[in-house]
Amino acid sequence: MRGILVYLSVHDGRIKRSSLEALSRAREVGASSDMAVEALILNSKATSLADEAFRHGATKVYTLVNPIFDTHLNAPLVTGLTTAINVTMPRLFVAGSTESIKDVLGPLAIRCGAAILPDVASFELSGDDVSCERPVMAAKMMARTKTSHPLVLVSVRSGSYEATPSPSEGSAADIVGIGLDMHTSRLEPVLREVVTTTSDMVDLSEASVVVAAGRGVRDAEGKALIEELASVTGAAIGASRAVVETDLFPATAQIGQTGKVVSPELYFAVGISGAIQHVAGMSNSRVIVAINKDPDAPIFDVATYGLVGDCFKILPILIAELKKVLQ
Ligand SMILES: Cc1cc2nc3c(=O)[nH]c(=O)nc-3n(C[C@H](O)[C@H](O)[C@H](O)COP(=O)(O)OP(=O)(O)OC[C@H]3O[C@@H](n4cnc5c(N)ncnc54)[C@H](O)[C@@H]3O)c2cc1C
Incomplete structure (x- = not known):
């Protein structure tokens, strides 16, 4: 050929x-x-x-x-x-x-x-x-x-x-x-079982929308907001290494140099500082929306839209508005 x-x-x-x-x-x-x-x-x-x-x-x-x-x-x-x-x-x-x-x-x-x-x-x-x-x-x-x-x-x-x-x-x-x-x-090894976590329901590396959480998401309350935003937008859930290390999100959700590389149409970076090792895995995203309370966070250098403020206050409003628009 x-x-x-x-x-x-x-x-x-x-x-x-x-x-x-x-x-x-x-x-x-x-x-x-x-x-x-x-x-x-x-x-x-x-x-x-x-x-x-x-x-x-x-x-x-x-x-x-x-x-x-x-x-x-x-x-x-x-x-x-x-x-x-x-x-x-x-x-x-x-x-x-x-x-x-x-x-x-x-x-x-x-x-x-x-x-x-x-x-x-x-x-x-x-x-x-x-x-x-x-x-x-x-x-x-x-x-x-x-x-x-x-x-x-x-x-x-x-x-x-x-x-x-x-x-x-x-x-x-x-x-x-x-x-x-x-x-x-x-053949060795033999596949016995495929275990899929709920965050794998939408394939992260193929998803057209990704909602990614960072250390700013902090706890179960923040995680529930991330899951709700993902559910409203039909997104896969990603995470920074810092928040994966707290066990709030599974290692399979990690995006970046030592995680997955994603290239969605829309990427929400919530409470993520924007370290180069994280950006290496998501900079190919078409539209990046960053939510961070620090106006000098490096994530704003790669973001298309930046929302400066507390994600615990911004996310409920964003979710409610998106629900109105998308329904
Ligand atoms: C060899 C190597 C490989 C690495 N690989 C990866 C990788 O694959 N992926 C990866 O992600 N990292 C990787 N890292 C780690 C990376 O350097 C960063 O430490 C990590 O990305 C930081 O994660 P973070 O942004 O969630 O946390 P932080 O840097 O702690 O940032 C948290 C952010 O949340 C904001 N925040 C806090 N509270 C709120 C709030 N209530 N509302 C809104 N914003 C808030 C803060 O202002 C801050 O900007 C690697 C590091 C090394 C050395």
């Missing part, structure tokens, strides 16, 4: 937004380099998800149909992706920079003998060179990296590109099943 193969991650039966963003960018790169852009789906329902890939411009969709891919496990995913890369022989393998891709990109590169450009904010192909920009030093600087390796694996940070539909001529005839030589009974 020597084109671009885009891996589309599936969560809860849907292709992740970050994957469609990566596919949309791959389409632009493919068009300017005259390369085919094909998609790859690993899931028990991969075939029925192919239409979404065609709607976003993939000309062919490779599927590995197996229920083992429906929940994340490193070993089968690495095996499945390695098999697909060996069969399709792409020049570029592109994926959204999801938690599961972060887990497997290293072993995958070793298995395939590939170079990796991980967690990039942008990438392009020019002649033999694949180049990218990626945030480093808690997103204070952008590093430019380039490689001319014949096989390059690229993972793209969510929110770096728009997911734009562009129908291809693809149809059922362009869905190609790939066989998998894997003895699932011999």
Whole structure:
């Protein structure tokens, strides 16, 4: 093939937004380099998800149909992706920079003998060179990296590109099943149970609205206000590391350099100072609303709208007004 193969991650039966963003960018790169852009789906329902890939411009969709891919496990995913890369022989393998891709990109590169450009904010192909920009030093600087390796694996940070539909001529005839030589009974470790906390009800890294709490949220009363704002706006709940360390919010909610990277349309930062390690995980948000009683808090430097005051007084009013508007 020597084109671009885009891996589309599936969560809860849907292709992740970050994957469609990566596919949309791959389409632009493919068009300017005259390369085919094909998609790859690993899931028990991969075939029925192919239409979404065609709607976003993939000309062919490779599927590995197996229920083992429906929940994340490193070993089968690495095996499945390695098999697909060996069969399709792409020049570029592109994926959204999801938690599961972060887990497997290293072993995958070793298995395939590939170079990796991980967690990039942008990438392009020019002649033999694949180049990218990626945030480093808690997103204070952008590093430019380039490689001319014949096989390059690229993972793209969510929110770096728009997911734009562009129908291809693809149809059922362009869905190609790939066989998998894997003895699932011999795989270790084995997944026994998936535990989902209530804050995971809306997937944080894919959410279009995020309400994030910081140490200023303080206690159960503050947490209840955060939950109410999240419920009114249909948001996922995030948190700073400082408030996670008080056990008020689970570690899975942490946003930032050592937490999740989010890129919603709307981000509420409540009682969050705006340390660079936190901002590294949310600065790609389209609109940022910060609520902080300190007018000099650094979060206001990145905020689109700033509300200076006590969140315990502001949130009830904001929630009541939003309820009126949204109902
Ligand atoms: C290596 C490393 C990695 C890190 N990774 C992360 C990370 O991934 N994510 C992360 O978040 N942090 C991370 N940190 C920690 C980071 O440096 C900050 O300590 C942390 O983000 C601070 O969290 P905070 O803003 O909630 O708390 P604080 O800095 O204590 O800020 C609390 C804010 O709340 C305001 N406030 C207080 N009461 C109220 C009120 N009633 N109403 C309104 N505002 C109020 C205050 O004015 C203040 O600005 C990391 C640090 C290191 C060294």
